[in-house]
Amino acid sequence: MADEAYHEFVPEGAAFVSVLAHDPDKQHTILCNSMSKNYGISGWRVGYLITNRQLISQIVKLQQHLVTCAPTLLCYYLAKHFDYILEYTRPQIQRVVALRNRMALLLADRNVECLPGDSTFYLFASLGASRMQSKDFADTLLAEHGVGVVPGIGYGASCDRFVRLSVGTESEERLIHGITTVASLIEKTQ
Template sequence: MSSLSPVEEAIRPSSLVDDAAQALSIKHNNLVYELRAAGHDIITLSLGEAFFDLPTPRFDDLAQQGLHHYSHSRGLPQLRQRLATYWADYDVPVDPEREIIVTAGSKIAIYMALLAVLEPGDEVLIPEPFWLSYPEQVRLCRGVPVLVPHDVSVFDLGRYVTTRTRAVVINNPNNPSGRVHTDAELAFVHDLADTRGLVVIADEAYHEFVPPETPFRACGSFDPELRHTITVNSMSKNYGVSGWRVGYLIAHRGLIDQILKINQHLVTCAPTILSCYLAEHFDDILAITRPQIRRVVELRREVAGQLSDIGIATLPGSATFYLFASLGRSTLDSVQFATRLLQEHSVSVVAGIAYGDSCDRHIRISVGTESPYRVARGIAAIRNLIDVTSRP
């Protein structure tokens, strides 16, 4: 007999959800929001977004009818066409009618892709450091995340493939390290997918944040027939409108038709009025954000130099607005370090353990939301805390 009260029994969660962990970065940033609301000045190096200077959108000049109502569950046709034209420049041919879905952010797009291809017990290879929601999304689909330590080469991924392996996730460029995969690495992943019958889920949400000297190569350009590749991306990230929640995925039309069913039942459609605005101002917004993207990527390069100058190592990377910094000689684990940094120095970062067990000796530093001066103050606080918590 259950020892729970009737109320406790009624609200008892499923074991699937009860076992799921909170997204550590979001949990941490919620604390930052609360501290700021209470009047605390927090140097925020934890947010997963860049703050751009954007004009306040005007919707009264939009030509689309029905702005306040549902739109096509595949996504607004005009926006799908703009995205297809955009990806043609990256050698990714896309049929806007059958091979793309625009939905409410890239996060739900990844989940729907996993839900569409996984059977219970199927394994998904996830190289560390990973974006922290991948493993939990796999588990919520009743799959098994197989986490590959960060020091394992892409060319050794085959050692982790079993008869249960269904997919591999490639985050390019990587959040949190900013690493951009080479053509040879991407070609190897596609060869592995072909020989072992795998799906490649390519999360390319930060592709606009790749510096010019490190050309971005789309994963889909290696698989123009979309035999096994699902590309997921985010207008929210690249356009600096993360709160708008507009993302999309590109895949073979047969798989898109299956994912469409999930989108219809979970989301219905992406926000109509925002989709219309993005379609009509597609190039205008990029013209505004791209110079600001270049500045934040340059700031990332400068901060990487500052960290190196004071003896703080980072995992290799050149893109995004993140750096994944080592805790060096500190005796603290990443959660302890991030907690003390916030409590004692009013600086927020994300604990590295959120990105995989092999990453607990690191922290994620984001430079997209603060001025160079405040970022430098945050870096000084990190150096100070490493020093005072290091063994003599």
């Protein structure tokens, strides 16, 4: 099973290769994807799954009883305006990817390491030598500095020394402020 929800968020000059390139008959692969995340309509919750016909028919049985479907009106809108949506959102995605790369460099300049990854609008920053765990760090950052991050512990115990930073919706100026504040708090709490 592959989650390719951020397949549009690849670095400039890089080519995205879908998992289906390795299983064109879809006999051993389930591909999950999101139109919502890729095309800037995340509140709409529109996604899709690609796999073999037999498995699709079984998944549809589950889906019908577990998940409410996207409103029909929104599906019609996507179908009618899909090319326009791509034309409009792909430049936005490219700007976000470039911004994410600049913010990763800014963190590195401030001696904050991030886990590798370049196909999303998030950065997973290490707390390094800070003596705080991720929840306490995030709480302090928000309460004392007005900067919000997601504590890594929400992704499991192995991530408790990290925080997730989003670069998808804020201005570059606010992101620089946030990253500077994160780096300063890490340094202060060593």
